[in-house]
Amino acid sequence: SQTIHQWPATLVQPVGSPLSLECTVEGTSNPNLYWYRQAAGRGLQLLFYSVGIGQISSEVPQNLSASRPQDRQFILSSKKLLLSDSGFYLCAWSLGLQRGYTFGSGTRLTVV
Amino acid sequence: GQQLNQSPQSMFIQEGEDVSMNCTSSSIFNTWLWYKQDPGEGPVLLIALYKAGELTSNGRLTAQFGITRKDSFLNISASIPSDVGIYFCAGRGFGNEKLTFGTGTRLTIIP
Numbered sequence: 001s002q003t004i005h006q007w008p009a010t011l012v013q014p015v016g017s018p019l020s021l022e023c024t025v026e027g028t029s030n031p032n033l034y035w036y037r038q039a040a041g042r043g044l045q046l047l048f049y050s051v052g053i054g055q056i057s058s059e060v061p062q063n064l065s066a067s068r069p070q071d072r073q074f075i076l077s078s079k080k081l082l083l084s085d086s087g088f089y090l091c092a093w094s095l096g097l098q099r100g101y102t103f104g105s106g107t108r109l110t111v112v
Numbered sequence: 113g114q115q116l117n118q119s120p121q122s123m124f125i126q127e128g129e130d131v132s133m134n135c136t137s138s139s140i141f142n143t144w145l146w147y148k149q150d151p152g153e154g155p156v157l158l159i160a161l162y163k164a165g166e167l168t169s170n171g172r173l174t175a176q177f178g179i180t181r182k183d184s185f186l187n188i189s190a191s192i193p194s195d196v197g198i199y200f201c202a203g204r205g206f207g208n209e210k211l212t213f214g215t216g217t218r219l220t221i222i223p
Binding site for chain 2: 006032041042043044046049051090092094100101102103104105106108
């Protein structure tokens with residue numbers, strides 16, 4: 001069966017520090033991968049999505065970047081965090097047009 | 113781009129009550145999905161709908177794909193404490209890989 005892993009679960013980082021959040025999917029090949037951010041009590045904002053290795057589409061200009069170095073690995077990064085980068089970050093995967101997304105358990109990032 | 117209007121934004125109900133929420137789209141969708149998010153967790157898929165007019169149940173949950181393809185609703189019967197959370201609708205248009213998510217409905221059960 002397919003599983004998705006996100007880590008870390010929680011993270012407290014100072015302003016100006018770098019960020020690296022990792023997401024991996026097991027049990028499937030060539031998934032579409034997504035990074036979402038959710039502000040407290042708010043909706044889901046799509047940040048990046050990828051349909052293959054090295055293929056990244058950015059939805060919202062911001063202080064973040066994404067990379068997909070391997071088929072089932074999706075990384076969210078920042079060189080210098082801002083206070084406004086705080087939030088709940090969710091990774092998700094999907095296969096094909098007829099399927100929904102499966103979400104990871106999320107990373108709660110607090111920038112202080 | 114596609115937009116989803118989800119209502120209500122929040123609901124305060126007593127245990128045992130029925131719940132109804134809906135989503136409307138500015139464009140036609142060929143897939144409607146309903147997710148539930150527990151506090152501190154990622155959303156989990158509850159029901160998927162793929163045909164206009166389709167009515168699908170999952171236990172006490174029932175969802176329908178609107179005939180116009182521009183709306184969907186979710187009903188929860190006889191609510192229980194574990195129903196608390198945020199419910200999101202999501203839709204996908206023809207030929208569009210990405211899902212569009214609604215803004216969520218926060219369900220709270222009053223003791």
